[in-house]
Amino acid sequence: MEFFTRHKRFWLIAPAVVYIGFFMGLPLLQMAYVSILERGTNGGVNWGSLSFDAYISFIFDRDLMDNLIINTDYLQIFLRSFELSALTTVLALILGFPTAFYIAMQPQSRRNMFIFLVTIPFWTNILVRNYAWMLLLRNGGLIDNLLNTIGLDTGGLDLLYTPYAVSIGLTYTYLPFMVLPIYASLEKLDHRLIEAAFDLGANKRKAMTRIILPLATPGIIAGSILVFIPCLGAYVTPELLGGGKFMMIANLIGSQFGAARNWPFGAALGFVLLALVLIAMMVYSLKFKKLPENAS
Amino acid sequence: MKIDRTNPIWRFHGITPMAIFFFAYLYLPIIVLLVLSFNENRLATIWTGFSTQWYSVVLDNSDMLRAAQNSLVIGLSATVIATIAATLAAMGMARGRFRGESGVAAMLTLPLLVPEIVTAIATLLFFIVIGVKLGLISIIAAHTVFCIPFAYLPIRARLDGMDPALIEAANDLYANEWQAFKRVTFPLLWPGILSGAMLSFIISLDDFVISYFVGGAGSTTLPIYIFGMIRIGITPEVNAISALMLIISIIFVSISFLIDRIRY
Numbered sequence: 026m027e028f029f030t031r032h033k034r035f036w037l038i039a040p041a042v043v044y045i046g047f048f049m050g051l052p053l054l055q056m057a058y059v060s061i062l063e064r065g066t067n068g069g070v071n072w073g074s075l076s077f078d079a080y081i082s083f084i085f086d087r088d089l090m091d092n093l094i095i096n097t098d099y100l101q102i103f104l105r106s107f108e109l110s111a112l113t114t115v116l117a118l119i120l121g122f123p124t125a126f127y128i129a130m131q132p133q134s135r136r137n138m139f140i141f142l143v144t145i146p147f148w149t150n151i152l153v154r155n156y157a158w159m160l161l162l163r164n165g166g167l168i169d170n171l172l173n174t175i176g177l178d179t180g181g182l183d184l185l186y187t188p189y190a191v192s193i194g195l196t197y198t199y200l201p202f203m204v205l206p207i208y209a210s211l212e213k214l215d216h217r218l219i220e221a222a223f224d225l226g227a228n229k230r231k232a233m234t235r236i237i238l239p240l241a242t243p244g245i246i247a248g249s250i251l252v253f254i255p256c257l258g259a260y261v262t263p264e265l266l267g268g269g270k271f272m273m274i275a276n277l278i279g280s281q282f283g284a285a286r287n288w289p290f291g292a293a294l295g296f297v298l299l300a301l302v303l304i305a306m307m308v309y310s311l312k313f314k315k316l317p318e319n320a321s
Numbered sequence: 322m323k324i325d326r327t328n329p330i331w332r333f334h335g336i337t338p339m340a341i342f343f344f345a346y347l348y349l350p351i352i353v354l355l356v357l358s359f360n361e362n363r364l365a366t367i368w369t370g371f372s373t374q375w376y377s378v379v380l381d382n383s384d385m386l387r388a389a390q391n392s393l394v395i396g397l398s399a400t401v402i403a404t405i406a407a408t409l410a411a412m413g414m415a416r417g418r419f420r421g422e423s424g425v426a427a428m429l430t431l432p433l434l435v436p437e438i439v440t441a442i443a444t445l446l447f448f449i450v451i452g453v454k455l456g457l458i459s460i461i462a463a464h465t466v467f468c469i470p471f472a473y474l475p476i477r478a479r480l481d482g483m484d485p486a487l488i489e490a491a492n493d494l495y496a497n498e499w500q501a502f503k504r505v506t507f508p509l510l511w512p513g514i515l516s517g518a519m520l521s522f523i524i525s526l527d528d529f530v531i532s533y534f535v536g537g538a539g540s541t542t543l544p545i546y547i548f549g550m551i552r553i554g555i556t557p558e559v560n561a562i563s564a565l566m567l568i569i570s571i572i573f574v575s576i577s578f579l580i581d582r583i584r585y
Contacts, residue, residue: 033498037413041406041469042428048466049432049440052447056439059446120346123339130336141578146347148520148574150527152547153563157350159555160357167353200347219332229332258436260530265551275438275530282442282534292446295439302436 053299060293068286079293099277106273109188110256113195114203117252118245120196121203125244126237128204129211140208147201155265158194159185162266186268194262202251210244211237250309254302274298351567358564360557375561385562388546391457395532395542396525398461403468404518411473412506415480430474432467440467441534448535455537463535464525471524472517475581479513512583519577523570 063076086096128139146154161167162185169184184190214237222232238245260275269276274294281291361372379385410429414422432440444463445455453459487509491501529544536545543566550559 030498031419034413034419037409038425041410041473042425044406045428045431045466045469048444048447048462049435050428052443053435053439055447055450056443120339120343123336124343126333127336127340142344143347145571145574146351148523148527149351149570150529150544150547150563150566152529152544152551153354153566154350156547156551156555156559156563157354159551160353160560161350163555197346197350200343223332233333255436258438260438275436278438278442279534282445288446291442295442298436299439302434306434 056292057296060289060296062289064287064289068288070288076289079287079289082290083293083297102272102277103274105188105271106257109192109195109273110253112192113199113256114249114253116192116196117200117203118249121200121248122207122241122245125204125207125211126241128208129214130216136212140205143201143204146197151198151261152265154198155194155262158190158197158266162190162193185266186270188267188271190266191263191271191273194266195256195259198259198262199252199255202255203248206247206251207241207244210241210247214240246309250305254305257301258298354560354567355564358557358560360560363557375557376565379558379561379565382558384541385543385546388541388543391540392526392543395457395460395464396522399464399468399525400472400518400522402461402465403521404472404514406465407469407472407517407521408476408510408514410469411476411480412502415477416485430470433470437530441531444531445534455535456540459535459537460532460540460542463531464528467528467531468521468525472514472521475517475520476510476513479510479581483509512580516577516581519573519580523573523577527566527570 059070060079061075061077062070062072063074063078065071081093082096083099084095084097085093088094124143128136128143131139159166163169164183164185166185218236219232222236227235257273258275259273260279263269263271263273263276267273272280275298278291278294278298281287281294285291357368358375359371359373360368361374362369414426414429440463444459444466448455448459448462453462483506487505488501491505496504527544528542529548532540532542533545533548536542543562547559547562547566550556550562
């Protein structure tokens with residue numbers, strides 16, 4: 026049963042789609058175009074003059090003689106982003122899987138409350154969340170103080186403004202994305218299946234690897250993608266917890282529109298980041314058909 | 322505590338402590354921030370006594386109030402536009418398949434997929450090229466984009482959960498489309514609409530990256546203002562204003578979830 030007739034439905038859907046198409050679709054297409062334009066002399070771009078300089082300058086620098094020399098600065102930032110995102114995904118999995126399992130094993134009435142508790146921090150301001158970690162991690166902050174009180178003279182841990190701080194902050198930010206899909210895949214797990222495994226002589230490890238993990242796998246894959254991908258594009262956490270010293274891809278992109286004023290390069294980086302995300306999502310949806318409902 | 326033998330987690334000893342650690346990790350920073358916001362000391366992280374003075378300092382700050390006002394104007398405008406568009410779209414999308422439906426659905430959730438920084442710079446370039454002045458209007462236009470899916474998803478979920486027989490019954494009883502909407506669909510749908518609107522509003526209020534790039538002079542939002550303060554250093558003022566943001570977000574999300582649980 027439909028709410029409305031076919032041609033009326035078209036007009037109902039049109040405003041939202043046209044709006045997103047105009048204010049997001051067009052800008053993305055234009056960004057792809059800007060990425061293959063020549064950089065203007067005073068910043069900006071030279072419209073109409075095509076050039077692949079932006080993509081070339083990702084790997085090569087031009088020296089005074091106009092020869093191309095390899096420059097790994099930008100590659101390193103990409104590499105660091107991938108490393109930090111991978112580390113964050115692993116940390117989120119280590120914390121998220123037991124929690125999702127724990128929640129899935131709770132009585133129905135208590136599960137919703139736990140899920141709500143998991144999602145609350147997600148809805149709070151990202152600056153505030155990162156700032157809270159600055160309070161904890163900085164020298165003379167809570168963690169430093171605690172260690173000193175129990176007798177460990179750390180002489181200042183210098184935790185803040187390190188890649189570790191960035192990774193802790195990223196894990197904190199994206200944890201719900203790991204817990205929710207794993208929970209969704211374990212939610213329907215019948216307790217009796219696990220009991221049966223034990224009755225049939227399985228030990229804990231067997232029960233975990235043969236019963237629970239196979240059931241959780243779709244959730245683990247979905248969760249890993251949902252943590253890894255936004256991590257790659259993180260802007261605020263490296264800025265605040267890394268103190269701007271450990272740039273990630275998004276900070277590099279942002280800086281091209283600030284001090285560096287290299288729009289084609291910024292657009293090219295943005296386009297590469299977007300392509301990575303879309304390819305990952307496409308591979309995922311082709312391979313695993315449908316995202317779990319909690320994905321968005 | 323009595324062990325519930327029917328629940329298999331008692332067999333896996335590590336699970337419960339890990340879950341406890343998880344929730345401690347999740348809530349410790351929030352609790353520390355809230356506690357320190359009531360600290361009287363000028364040094365933001367050493368506790369010396371209870372005081373609400375930093376809240377009054379912050380609430381007397383006219384720059385901060387102007388930023389908060391900008392955030393409210395942007396959030397309300399984006400929410401109203403996005404919720405109307407999302408409600409219409411959800412009504413059109415629910416039930417009955419059509420050709421190209423998956424493409425349209427992908428378009429409606431596209432803003433959730435694109436990394437924020439990419440949206441931010443693409444929109445910035447777009448506004449510069451078409452000559453939109455960077456300010457409140459440009460931020461509202463950009464916020465509306467990512468508010469649409471946040472409003473759309475809860476509304477759509479509620480529509481999908483509705484009993485189709487109700488609309489059929491209304492039609493059988495000679496209600497026209499508008500009457501069926503007004504008398505049957507809307508009374509059942511409004512919690513979804515309200516919940517979607519509140520999520521949009523909170524997402525807009527919290528946004529930093531996009532506002533930071535597509536904003537201009539005079540359109541400083543609350544998160545941009547806070548970012549500027551954090552950059553300067555950790556101070557009790559930042560503690561207080563962060564705690565305020567935190568409390569507002571938590572209240573809004575809680576209400577939104579409660580509304581969403583209203584029965585059909």
